[in-house]
Amino acid sequence: QVLLAESGGGLVQTGASLRLSCAATGRTFSTIGMGWFRQAPGKEREFVATINYNSLYIRYANSVKGRFTISRDNAKNAVYLQMESLNPEDTAVYYCAADRRGLGTALPADYTYWGQGTQVTVSS
Numbered sequence: 001q002v003l004l005a006e007s008g009g010g011l012v013q014t015g016a017s018l019r020l021s022c023a024a025t026g027r028t029f030s031t032i033g034m035g036w037f038r039q040a041p042g043k044e045r046e047f048v049a050t051i052n053y054n055s056l057y058i059r060y061a062n063s064v065k066g067r068f069t070i071s072r073d074n075a076k077n078a079v080y081l082q083m084e085s086l087n088p089e090d091t092a093v094y095y096c097a098a099d100r101r102g103l104g105t106a107l108p109a110d111y112t113y114w115g116q117g118t119q120v121t122v123s124s
Contacts, residue, residue, distance in 0.1 A: 001026045001113075002024055002025070002026040002029075002032065002098045002100070002112070002113040003024070003025045003026050003113070004022055004023070004024055004096050004097070004098060004113055004114065004115035005022065005023045005115055005116070006020060006021070006022050006094060006095065006096050006115045006116065006117060006118040007020070007021050007022075007023070007118060008020040008021050008118060009094060009118030009119045009120045009121075010119075010120065010121070011121045011122075011123065012086055012120075012121070012122055012123070013122070013123050013124075014086065014087050014088065014122060014123065014124050015085060015086065015087075016086050016122070017082070017083060017084045017085075017086065018083045018086065018120060019080060019081070019082050019083070020036070020080065020081040020083065020094055020096075020118060020120075021078055021079075021080055022034070022036075022078060022079045022080070022081075022096030022115060023077060023078050024077045024078065024079070024098065025077065029074055029077040030053060030054075030074040031053050031100075031102050032053055032098045032099060032100055032102060033050065033051070033052045033053055033098070033099035033100075033101060033102050033103045033104045033105070034050065034051050034070075034072060034079040034096060034097070034098055034099070034104070035047070035048075035049065035050040035051075035096070035097045035098075035099065035104065035105070035106075035111055036048040036049045036050070036070060036079075036081045036094060036095070036096055036097075037094070037095045037096075037097060037108060038090075038092035038093065038094045038095065038120075039092055039093050039095070039117075040091060040092040040093075043092075045095070045108055046061065047061050047106040047107075047108070048060070048061050048064055048068065048081070048094070049061065049064065049068055049070040049081060050070065050099075050104035050105060050106060051070045051071070051072050051079065051104050052102060052103055052104040053102035053103075055071070055072055057103075057104050058070055058104065059104060059106060061106070063089070064083075064090075067083065067084050067085045067086075068081060068082065068083050068084070069081070069082040069084075070082075079096060081094070081096075083120075086120075086122045087122055087124075088122050088123070088124050089122075090120060090122050091120060091121050091122050092119075092120060093117040093118065093119050093120075094117060094118050094119075094120050095114055095115055095116075095117045096114075096115045097111035097113060097114045097115070098111060098112060098113040098114075099111050099112065100112050100113070
């Protein structure tokens with residue numbers, strides 16, 4: 001069992017930055033792959049970024065590539081999403097998720113555990 005808790009969301013203006021954090025408890029964090037997903041109102045949940053268990057594999061959605069950075073600190077059982085140059089299209093609830101296989105994938109179905117989400121709202 002892995003429990004995930006996101007934090008760091010908020011209301012910001014276009015062009016601002018935010019750093020999301022996801023704290024994990026339970027299963028050995030250093031063996032788990034982690035991902036960030038987001039869901040805007042009326043839309044399906046979409047992939048944002050993923051990082052494998054040892055940070056050697058990282059992947060981003062095209063829509064955030066060059067603006068967002070995913071990282072993890074296995075000593076702190078945490079994964080982060082640094083978001084730069086935010087725009088209104090980034091408005092969504094952001095979720096972190098855990099892949100117990102240790103891999104990093106873009107498919108929600110590959111993730112076993114999910115957090116409750118944190119709201120990010122970007123005003124124009």
